[in-house]
């Protein structure tokens with residue numbers, strides 16, 4: 001467990017297929033469309049935080065050993081909110097697992113701030129630089145919501161700018177719509193949607209460079225889902241984080257900066273106007 005942590009309905013400004021010509025896709029890459037201007041003051045230098053180079057992945061043991069991901073080149077930038085779309089079984093979760101350091105690609109490489117994840121260490125990368133909100137939440141079921149968040153902060157060494165970890169955890173839980181009573185409840189005594197929000201608060205608490213989320217709004221009503229999308233946008237645009245969300249929700253894709261679509265192992269990119 002990692003404790004650390006379609007259609008968009010919008011007119012695309014640009015649609016391109018990274019990785020098919022040997023060039024590296026995404027912001028900061030030669031030939032790539034201009035990235036949306038960062039609002040975090042990070043300047044116009046190379047904002048690439050995570051780079052996938054020639055990444056292919058095949059699961060061992062299956063009868064048909066077809067590659068799920070085929071030679072993907074892509075650079076994810078700080079200050080940018082991405083949505084990953086694609087039909088069921090197209091490899092979205094696989095892409096997230098590799099990019100979040102839960103698994104290593106069969107071939108190709110992934111680097112964080114120019115350092116190969118294999119060299120950096122997947123565990124170290126997950127603890128210090130990347131947090132994941134899993135589809136199944138992966139909460140510690142013998143703890144309260146509050147304890148789930150503070151424990152993650154302790155493990156990753158995340159310190160609030162001011163006040164205590166407990167105070168910051170309560171603030172984050174409130175931000176995702178959970179009051180003090182819910183915060184003090186064992187997570188098994190919360191609804192599925194409420195557990196999902198605990199998982200989101202826990203990931204936010206880790207103060208990492210990259211936040212990955214697998215269907216984070218799947219069990220939420222429209223208003224709560226919008227609140228979560230607002231948090232993701234703020235994290236990217238005001239705090240300069242890289243936010244990568246797998247979602248089938250048009251509401252999420254339409255509000256992200258870049259929409260990545262996986263189909264037959266290949267990745268295409270669409271840039272939404274900001």
Ligand SMILES: Nc1ncnc2c1ncn2[C@@H]1O[C@H](COP(=O)(O)OP(=O)(O)OP(=O)(O)O)[C@@H](O)[C@H]1O
Pocket residue numbers: 059060062068086087088089090091092093094095
């Ligand atoms: N551990 C595994 N072992 C073997 N095959 C796997 C494994 N995990 C996923 N697969 C296969 O890899 C392909 C991609 O799966 P993945 O879960 O990445 O797709 P997805 O796009 O996230 O799907 P969904 O939208 O349905 O969640 C599927 O054909 C799946 O059956």
